[in-house]
Amino acid sequence: MKQLRSHNLNQIERNTFPGGKLNNGLVLVSGSFILLIFMLGLLFYAAPEESSENTDDDESLLMYCAAGIKPPVAATAAQFAEEEYGVPVKLQYGGSGTLLSNLRVAKTGDLYLAADTSYIDIARKQDLVKEAIPVAKLHPVIMVKKGNPQNIKSLDDLTKEGVTFALANPDAASVGKLTKKILEKSNKWEHISKSARVFKPTVSEVANDILIGTVDAGIVWDATVNQHRDQAEIVEVPELSQAVKNVTVGVLTSSEKPQQALMFARYLQAKGKGQKQFSDMGYQTVKGDAWEPHPEILLFSGGVNRLAIQDTLKAFEKREGVSINVVYNGCGILVGQINSGQRPDAYFACDTSYMVQVQPQFSLPLTVSETDMILIVEKENPKKIKSVYDLASDNLKVGIAHHEQSALGALTKKLLGPLRFKDKSLYDAIQPNVKTNTPTADLLVNQLRTGSLDAAIVYRANISKVADKLDVVEIKEGRPMAEQPIAILNSTKYPNLMQRLVDQLTSESSRAMFESKGFRWRITPESL
Incomplete structure (x- = not known):
C-alpha cells in the first residue's frame, strides 16, 4: 500500500509538471473532482448558530476623536476599559470637521470629541449630538x-x-x-x-x-x-x-448605549481620571466632577413643581445612570433644612422669595416658570364665592397654606395682608374660617375634594389633574403669582452633572410638561 501511494504521488507529480510545464488537462479534472467533493460537503454541513452572548463589539463604544487630542483620550480609554469598567472604547481619528462630515453620513456611533466646541454646536443644531461635556482647553x-x-x-x-x-x-x-x-x-x-x-x-x-x-x-x-x-x-x-477653545465631547443621538457613553464622557472630565491624563500631557484642564460610576444627587424642590418635573427626572436618571433623591416639601421647611446645614446639590424653589433666603450658598438662579394663585371651590360653587373677600363670610370652611412652612402660605399672607375688610386686614379677617394650615397645596386640594373645605387658595399648577372636579375663582386683587427659580449648590461635587440636569429641566420637552400642568414658561434664549 505504501509503495502504491508513493507511485501515485510520483505519477501526479510527473503529469502535473512534466518537464517543468503544467499539464492543464489533469489540473482541470483534478480541480473539478475536488470542487465536487467540496460542494457535497456543504450539503451536509450545518453552520453553527450565532451566539446570543454579547461580543466585545456589542459592548464597545465607538468614539470619533479629533486627531490632535489622541494621546490623552487613548490613554483614558485604555484605563477606563482595562483598569476600571471593562467597556472597550474604539477610537476613530480625524480632523474635527472631517469627523463631523462623516457623522452626517454614517449617523452611527456613541461619542464625538472635537477640539473646538463650535463643531459640537453645529452637531447639536443638526440633532447629531445630545449632551456636550467640556474636557480640556486649547490655545x-x-x-x-x-x-x-x-x-x-x-x-x-x-x-x-x-x-x-x-x-x-x-x-x-x-x-x-x-x-x-x-x-x-x-x-x-x-x-x-x-x-x-x-x-x-x-x-x-x-x-x-x-x-x-x-x-x-x-x-x-x-x-x-x-x-x-x-x-x-x-x-x-x-x-x-x-x-482659547474648549475640547468638548458630545454624546451622539445615534448611540444605543447612552448610559455607558455618558459614563465615559464623565470619566474623561473627572478629577484624577481623564483630567489627570490631559494634565500630564500638557493640556489645560477644566473643573471636573468628582468621579463616581453612578452618582447620587440630592434635589430639594417645592411641592408645586412635582408633577412638572418628575418624568424629566426619571428620564435623566435612566440616561445618565445616576440616582436622584428628590425631597418635595413646602419651601419654608426646605429653607429651614438648608439653613440648618443640609446641602442639596440643587434647589428648585416654589417662589423667588424662598431662593433669596439661601442665595449665598447657590449659583445665580434661573427662573424657569410661573403660576397663578387661584381660589378653588366645590363644583358648581354652592357657597357662591366670587372673590377672596367672600372668604371672610360666616359659616365657611377655608384652607390656606402655612405662612412659615410654605411659599404659598407666605404669598397668601402677602396678598391678603394689605386688603382691608371692615376694620382689619383681610388676612386677619378670614382667620376664624381657616380650618387648616398645610405645608403644601396638594393637601388643600385633597381636603376640598373630600368636602372638608368649602374654599382654598392654591396654585393653578396644583389642580392640573383634577380641574374638572372643582371650580376656579380667579383672584383679581394684588399680584397673585409665584415664580419658580432653580439654582445649583456652589459646593456640589457634581457641578457639570447638575448643569446638565438644569439644562434638561429647561429644555423644550420640559417646557411642554410645565405648560401642561398649569405653568407659564419663563425661559428665553437670553436667559440661558
Missing part, C-alpha cells in the same frame, strides 16, 4: 523645532524668504478653522495661506512635518507642542494669544 501657537533655527518670532516671519510652514486645513481641522478666523480679522489670512507650503487635514500631521524637518514651522495647539518639548518649542504671537 493656538506657532510651533518650531527646538532652538528655533529660523528665529521665527511673529506671524510675518512665516513668510520670510527661506522659511517654510504648514497649516491645518480650515475645512477639516479645528485649529485650521480657528487660524483662518483669527487671521481674517487682521487681514493676514490671504497672504499667509498663499505662502503655506502645505495644508494638512489634522494638527498632528502639521506637527509631524515640523518634527521631521519637512517644514520649519506651523500653527498648532499649545498641547501639541507640549507633547514634543524635547524636539520643539512654542512661539507665542499677539494675534493668537487670546484665542
Whole structure:
C-alpha cells in the first residue's frame, strides 16, 4: 500500500509538471473532482448558530476623536476599559470637521470629541449630538523645532524668504478653522495661506512635518507642542494669544448605549481620571466632577413643581445612570433644612422669595416658570364665592397654606395682608374660617375634594389633574403669582452633572410638561 501511494504521488507529480510545464488537462479534472467533493460537503454541513452572548463589539463604544487630542483620550480609554469598567472604547481619528462630515453620513456611533466646541454646536443644531461635556482647553501657537533655527518670532516671519510652514486645513481641522478666523480679522489670512507650503487635514500631521524637518514651522495647539518639548518649542504671537477653545465631547443621538457613553464622557472630565491624563500631557484642564460610576444627587424642590418635573427626572436618571433623591416639601421647611446645614446639590424653589433666603450658598438662579394663585371651590360653587373677600363670610370652611412652612402660605399672607375688610386686614379677617394650615397645596386640594373645605387658595399648577372636579375663582386683587427659580449648590461635587440636569429641566420637552400642568414658561434664549 505504501509503495502504491508513493507511485501515485510520483505519477501526479510527473503529469502535473512534466518537464517543468503544467499539464492543464489533469489540473482541470483534478480541480473539478475536488470542487465536487467540496460542494457535497456543504450539503451536509450545518453552520453553527450565532451566539446570543454579547461580543466585545456589542459592548464597545465607538468614539470619533479629533486627531490632535489622541494621546490623552487613548490613554483614558485604555484605563477606563482595562483598569476600571471593562467597556472597550474604539477610537476613530480625524480632523474635527472631517469627523463631523462623516457623522452626517454614517449617523452611527456613541461619542464625538472635537477640539473646538463650535463643531459640537453645529452637531447639536443638526440633532447629531445630545449632551456636550467640556474636557480640556486649547490655545493656538506657532510651533518650531527646538532652538528655533529660523528665529521665527511673529506671524510675518512665516513668510520670510527661506522659511517654510504648514497649516491645518480650515475645512477639516479645528485649529485650521480657528487660524483662518483669527487671521481674517487682521487681514493676514490671504497672504499667509498663499505662502503655506502645505495644508494638512489634522494638527498632528502639521506637527509631524515640523518634527521631521519637512517644514520649519506651523500653527498648532499649545498641547501639541507640549507633547514634543524635547524636539520643539512654542512661539507665542499677539494675534493668537487670546484665542482659547474648549475640547468638548458630545454624546451622539445615534448611540444605543447612552448610559455607558455618558459614563465615559464623565470619566474623561473627572478629577484624577481623564483630567489627570490631559494634565500630564500638557493640556489645560477644566473643573471636573468628582468621579463616581453612578452618582447620587440630592434635589430639594417645592411641592408645586412635582408633577412638572418628575418624568424629566426619571428620564435623566435612566440616561445618565445616576440616582436622584428628590425631597418635595413646602419651601419654608426646605429653607429651614438648608439653613440648618443640609446641602442639596440643587434647589428648585416654589417662589423667588424662598431662593433669596439661601442665595449665598447657590449659583445665580434661573427662573424657569410661573403660576397663578387661584381660589378653588366645590363644583358648581354652592357657597357662591366670587372673590377672596367672600372668604371672610360666616359659616365657611377655608384652607390656606402655612405662612412659615410654605411659599404659598407666605404669598397668601402677602396678598391678603394689605386688603382691608371692615376694620382689619383681610388676612386677619378670614382667620376664624381657616380650618387648616398645610405645608403644601396638594393637601388643600385633597381636603376640598373630600368636602372638608368649602374654599382654598392654591396654585393653578396644583389642580392640573383634577380641574374638572372643582371650580376656579380667579383672584383679581394684588399680584397673585409665584415664580419658580432653580439654582445649583456652589459646593456640589457634581457641578457639570447638575448643569446638565438644569439644562434638561429647561429644555423644550420640559417646557411642554410645565405648560401642561398649569405653568407659564419663563425661559428665553437670553436667559440661558
